[in-house]
Amino acid sequence: MRSHSQDHPTEPGPQDPVASAPALRIREIFPRFWPYASGYRGWFGVLIALLILGPLLSAAAIWCWKLLVDDVLVPRDLDSLGPIVAGFAVLTLASALIQFAQDYLSTWLGENFLFNLRSSVFRHLQRMSSDFYTRRGQGDVQLRLSGDVAAIQTFVLAGPTQGIAAMIRIVFFSGTLFVVQWQLALITLVTAPVMLILTRHFARLRQEAAREQRRRSGAVAALAEDAMYNMTLVQCCGREEYEAKRVDSHGQGALEAQLASAKYSGIYRLLVQVVELFGGVLVFGVGVWMLINGTVTLGSLIVFLAFLRELFAPLSGLGKLTTTLFTAGAAAERVLELLDQEPSIVEKPDARSLQRANGQIRLERVTFRYPDSDRPALDDVSFTAEPGEIVALVGPSGAGKSTLARLLGRFCDPESGAVRLDGHDLRDLKLVDIRRNVALLLQDAYLLDISVGENIGYAMADAEHGDVVGAADAADADDFIRCMPNGYDSRVGHSGRMLSGGQRQRVTIARTILQDSPVIVLDEPGTALDAASLHRVMGPLRRLATGRTTIVISHNLMLARAADRILVLDEGRIVDSGSHDSLLESSGLYAQLWELQQHETAEADLVRTAR
Ligand SMILES: Nc1ncnc2c1ncn2[C@@H]1O[C@H](COP(=O)(O)OP(=O)(O)OP(=O)(O)O)[C@@H](O)[C@H]1O
Secondary structure, three states, X not given: OOOHHHHOOOOOOOOOOOOOOOOOOHHHHHHHHHHHHHHHHHHHHHHHHHHHHHHHHHHHHHHHHHHHHHHHHOOOOOOOHHHHHHHHXXXXXXXXXXXXHHHHHHHHHHHHHHHHHHHHHHHHHHHOOHHHHHHOOHHHHHHHHHHHHHHHHHHHHHXXXXXXXXXXXXXXXXXXXXXXXXXXXXXXXXXXXXXXXXXXXXXXXXXHHHHHHHHHHHHHHHHHHHHHHOHHHHHHOOOXXXXXXXXXXXXXXXXXXHHHHXXXXXXXXXXXXXXXXXXXXXXXXXXXXXXXXXXXXXHHHHHHHHHHHHHHHHHHHHHHHHHHHHHHHHHHHHHHHHHOOOOOOOOOOOOEOOOOOOOOEEEEEEEXXXXXXXXXXXXXXXXXXXXXXXXXXXXXXXXXXXHHHHHHOOOOOOOEEEEEEOOEEHHHEOHHHHHHHEEEEOOOOOOOOOEHHHHHOOOOOOOOHHHHHHHHHHOOOHHHHHOOOOHHHOEOOHHHOOOOHHHHHHHHHHHHHHHOOOEEEEEOOOOOOOHHHHHHHHHHHHHHHOOOXXXXXXXXXXXXXXXXXXXXXXXXXXXXEEOHHHHHHXXXXXXXXXXXXXXXXXXXXXXXXXX
């Protein structure tokens, strides 16, 4: 007998839920995000001006110390003390004000940039077809929209702002060092090549660690989201430990990458400080020697050392900044990968409007294949449903019925052939008009975590409360909604899980009734329901279908029997069509399915009677 652990691997599977985003150079990333800050470019100029003004004022304040030593303390002359102290106070105050303006402005710019970018990414995500969400870990997509987008702010605004500020300070204070004492300034330059080599080496290491950290975090989010969404299944199968291990394996990866990044940053900072110390000691030694020789005044040496400190501060600041920039760069690569993903369904620029359609549906030799699939899900399918006709689609599992429903709502496009509404190829119509004219009622009753009334009116933003109640009444949902704690204002919970399966179905039927589309596609209505609940939704479904072109996809042949015409689908092809009676007579696949179902019903009756 095989052990439990052999049947169910306890170790996480080898497949990574999140792949690495394509690596990009920093100069490739920048121009991609810059447009999101386009409305604020003028303010960016103001910020640069403040950044230049800041070090100017700091330098002037430091210069006051030279004046104090050389003009007041050394000659013991108090005449100029007053003006020097007053100048120092004004400069310090102005410097603080400029710092405040700079901080506020950069936050304001950063937050506005974030808002624009997040809004654009979300709009882009809403254009992606459901296939995108089927293939992607949704937790990872959510992390890209929240955490990664926020990290980019550092990259596009805070990073360059701090980088420019540091560069301005470096250039400015290097210049002042040369003005104060050019021989000493030349000595400080000795450390520059070492700094450059260190920066380049550690930059590469930190960039790799940052990429791995973001990828692993995405994997944690994707796995956690999947497990949480299916928590009932996880608990029923007793797989909590397995799921925790899967999440932990990537959490551990993220942790190690983060630690590696911290280690590289720490070593880099340490080495930079050693180089700075070496430069400082060298300058100090030579400076003291020059002071003794009378080549430099005490005030000049003090000011030189103060300026040197001002120079080293932005240098180590640049080091810290590169770490943040690499994390942000890795996040930017992940967001760009999303933005570069083209939606599979794109509306033509000259797409036609279609007001209320008559409801004729025609498929002309439609073939469709899913990506990475070698077999078409639909193969050369043709049929017409006239306005008001009820057409049932039946066939074994995997025959292609739900795929056909997706084509009718233009959630995918045929590889060849055409799907037409009132004679118009769906690809020539505006998407909003297709979705208004063709309503899909899917076997999963999709509900948002908003009030039950809002769920019913979701497809009709301008619906009055009376319309919502009317639709609920027609869908046989009004009674149970009124019994809910807050009536139509009661929330339905995540995915409507505070409602029963039958109640969820009736709310979605009410939504479709209110939408009032001339064409409706019912994919397995009532599959998830027991016999009593199914019986309850049959009346509303019948009322919904009346007067509309209705395509009913169902395994339940009792439902199909009521249709005007039945199409039998097998392995992506229509193998038979006609009325229930004619299909039984022809003794084809439909007759076999019917016989099988009758047999199952009889068996079920037998079991019930035996009890
Ligand atoms: N998103 C997808 N990606 C790849 N292949 C898919 C996808 N969805 C469905 N398929 C494949 O396409 C074929 C048709 O699937 P479809 O869901 O249309 O069948 P169906 O007749 O509705 O089945 P059922 O009655 O079990 O719901 C199947 O072989 C299925 O594996």
